[in-house]
Amino acid sequence: MSSKKQLATGRRQLADIKKLTILWVLAALVISYVSQLNYDAWRRYSPGKISVDYNVYIEPQPPSPMVARALSFGATEALADWYWLTLIQYYGGGTPNGKYRKLAELFDLVSELSPKFATAYETGLVILPGEGFVDEALLLGAKGERNLPEAWQPPYYTGLVYHIYKKDYLAAARAFERAATKPNAPDNAKYFAGIYYAKADSRQTAYLIFKNIAESTTSDFIRERSLKYLGQLDLIIFLEDSAGRYRAKYNRWPANLEELVRVGLIETLPANPLGRPLVIDPQTGEVREKLK
Amino acid sequence: MLKVWWAIALNTWRETLRDKLLYSLVGFAVLVIAASLLAGSVSLGQDARVIENFSLTAMLVFLLVITYFIGTQLVFREVERKTIYLVLSKPVSRETFYLGKFFGLCLTILVAGLIMAAMFLIVLGVKTDNVPVAAYFAVGAIILEAWLLTAVSLLFSTFTSPLSSAVYTFGVTLIGHGSATIWLLAEKGSPVVRGLLEGVYYLFPNLEKFNLRNDVVFNLVPDVAQVGWILLYFVGYTAFLLILGVSIFRRHEF
Numbered sequence: 001m002s003s004k005k006q007l008a009t010g011r012r013q014l015a016d017i018k019k020l021t022i023l024w025v026l027a028a029l030v031i032s033y034v035s036q037l038n039y040d041a042w043r044r045y046s047p048g049k050i051s052v053d054y055n056v057y058i059e060p061q062p063p064s065p066m067v068a069r070a071l072s073f074g075a076t077e078a079l080a081d082w083y084w085l086t087l088i089q090y091y092g093g094g095t096p097n098g099k100y101r102k103l104a105e106l107f108d109l110v111s112e113l114s115p116k117f118a119t120a121y122e123t124g125l126v127i128l129p130g131e132g133f134v135d136e137a138l139l140l141g142a143k144g145e146r147n148l149p150e151a152w153q154p155p156y157y158t159g160l161v162y163h164i165y166k167k168d169y170l171a172a173a174r175a176f177e178r179a180a181t182k183p184n185a186p187d188n189a190k191y192f193a194g195i196y197y198a199k200a201d202s203r204q205t206a207y208l209i210f211k212n213i214a215e216s217t218t219s220d221f222i223r224e225r226s227l228k229y230l231g232q233l234d235l236i237i238f239l240e241d242s243a244g245r246y247r248a249k250y251n252r253w254p255a256n257l258e259e260l261v262r263v264g265l266i267e268t269l270p271a272n273p274l275g276r277p278l279v280i281d282p283q284t285g286e287v288r289e290k291l292k
Numbered sequence: 293m294l295k296v297w298w299a300i301a302l303n304t305w306r307e308t309l310r311d312k313l314l315y316s317l318v319g320f321a322v323l324v325i326a327a328s329l330l331a332g333s334v335s336l337g338q339d340a341r342v343i344e345n346f347s348l349t350a351m352l353v354f355l356l357v358i359t360y361f362i363g364t365q366l367v368f369r370e371v372e373r374k375t376i377y378l379v380l381s382k383p384v385s386r387e388t389f390y391l392g393k394f395f396g397l398c399l400t401i402l403v404a405g406l407i408m409a410a411m412f413l414i415v416l417g418v419k420t421d422n423v424p425v426a427a428y429f430a431v432g433a434i435i436l437e438a439w440l441l442t443a444v445s446l447l448f449s450t451f452t453s454p455l456s457s458a459v460y461t462f463g464v465t466l467i468g469h470g471s472a473t474i475w476l477l478a479e480k481g482s483p484v485v486r487g488l489l490e491g492v493y494y495l496f497p498n499l500e501k502f503n504l505r506n507d508v509v510f511n512l513v514p515d516v517a518q519v520g521w522i523l524l525y526f527v528g529y530t531a532f533l534l535i536l537g538v539s540i541f542r543r544h545e546f
Contacts, residue, residue, distance in 0.1 A: 070470065074506075075352075078345040088334055
């Protein structure tokens with residue numbers, strides 16, 4: 001074969017290869033496009049065919065804090081930010097599964113990777129309880145108190161969780177009391193501690209806290225409210241003392257507070273500074289606010 | 293002697309520029325600006341935090357990429373192209389050549405690091421009106437770490453191929469940043485494992501010393517003693533690597 005023929009054959013072969021390559025590329029593109037469309041359709045619209053919820057595909061799968069820390073190779077804060085952004089996207093993305101199953105894990109992971117990330121604790125304490133993670137929120141709050149000993153927010157927010165979701169007023173009072181000891185804590189931390197101690201009937205502590213607030217606060221509103229709470233506590237103590245004298249005389253507790261006036265132990269029933277009605281327990285002689 | 297060092301260092305700098313080094317700076321700028329623009333809308337007001345953490349981590353990664361891909365090729369390329377004969381036939385000792393290469397790449401890393409730092413600080417300043425002092429220390433520590441790893445990559449490049457030395461240097465980086473985990477494992481292991489891991493802990497460069505990045509978001513400025521120990525560790529370990537590298541390079545037969 002002459003060299004010209006060889007050259008022509010070579011060129012033809014090269015042209016064939018080029019055509020084939022284009023065909024292959026087009027075919028690959030078509031295959032990938034079609035399979036992508038079908039995959040998306042399967043993932044989005046066929047819940048019956050798969051045994052797990054759709055959310056499992058979109059919900060994050062955070063590693064354990066120990067693994068994450070080891071794999072961060074020192075970039076713990078950057079990794080914490082990554083999971084923080086993941087958490088926000090996850091929470092903002094709705095709950096196809098009915099519950100943000102990984103929410104508490106994500107808050108735990110972020111706070112483990114960045115123990116001094118104050119916003120993570122605050123956000124977690126606000127969001128988690130409402131999503132059914134009350135105990136996890138309290139654990140997060142406790143971690144926040146350990147890692148940010150100077151911050152008033154973790155115990156303050158913890159107090160709210162105890163109040164709203166646990167109805168544990170004594171624990172709420174203790175949390176607010178801890179918050180009140182921190183630098184720059186809002187005056188109302190002490191005020192709330194007083195309220196909750198009163199609810200939990202730790203009156204002596206409540207009395208001291210309200211007295212302290214009234215003397216130290218710069219807020220007129222808080223001072224006024226504190227003095228009213230102090231007034232109510234004074235009134236309760238006065239009425240219980242009178243009930244004690246009634247018992248010494250009649251060998252039983254009065255059936256109601258008006259009886260103290262009727263037998264002449266007190267002239268009139270003083271008005272409660274907080275404007276709430278008070279009642280006496282005829283079994284124990286304890287005076288408290290009338291439950292609504 | 294100093295003049296020769298400087299000439300080699302300057303030449304190395306020019307060589308790195310020809311390696312399209314500036315592309316990495318463009319990549320960094322895009323990353324920092326994209327992160328800062330996205331951060332505000334998706335981080336619940338944590339813009340500063342995200343910009344600081346992501347930018348400083350990106351800065352370290354970009355500088356290490358320069359170290360891995362340029363540092364490991366510097367000596368190898370001279371040998372492969374046989375240009376090393378030209379240099380060594382002149383009154384240039386092998387030590388001067390080796391150290392010149394090291395300081396040249398350090399200069400590259402310094403310039404790239406400062407440009408990246410400027411981009412990061414400008415974006416942070418514009419976006420948050422507040423640049424924490426700790427950020428300057430973190431930037432300095434990142435550059436020191438990249439310099440130390442340059443010495444590591446040069447050392448490996450004296451006796452192995454560029455790809456291998458890049459892989460080994462990457463391995464040293466991982467071990468160096470995993471030092472806390474290594475120590476944790478050592479504490480939990482049997483006496484033999486403990487001894488082995490403690491050996492690894494002390495032998496490999498402890499790069500976590502240079503990790504001041506995590507303190508930037510809280511503006512925790514390192515104290516004088518900490519900075520002093522970091523500098524001393526850097527000088528000591530880098531000197532050790534350079535001496536080792538020079539002694540291997542001196543015995544190298546081309």
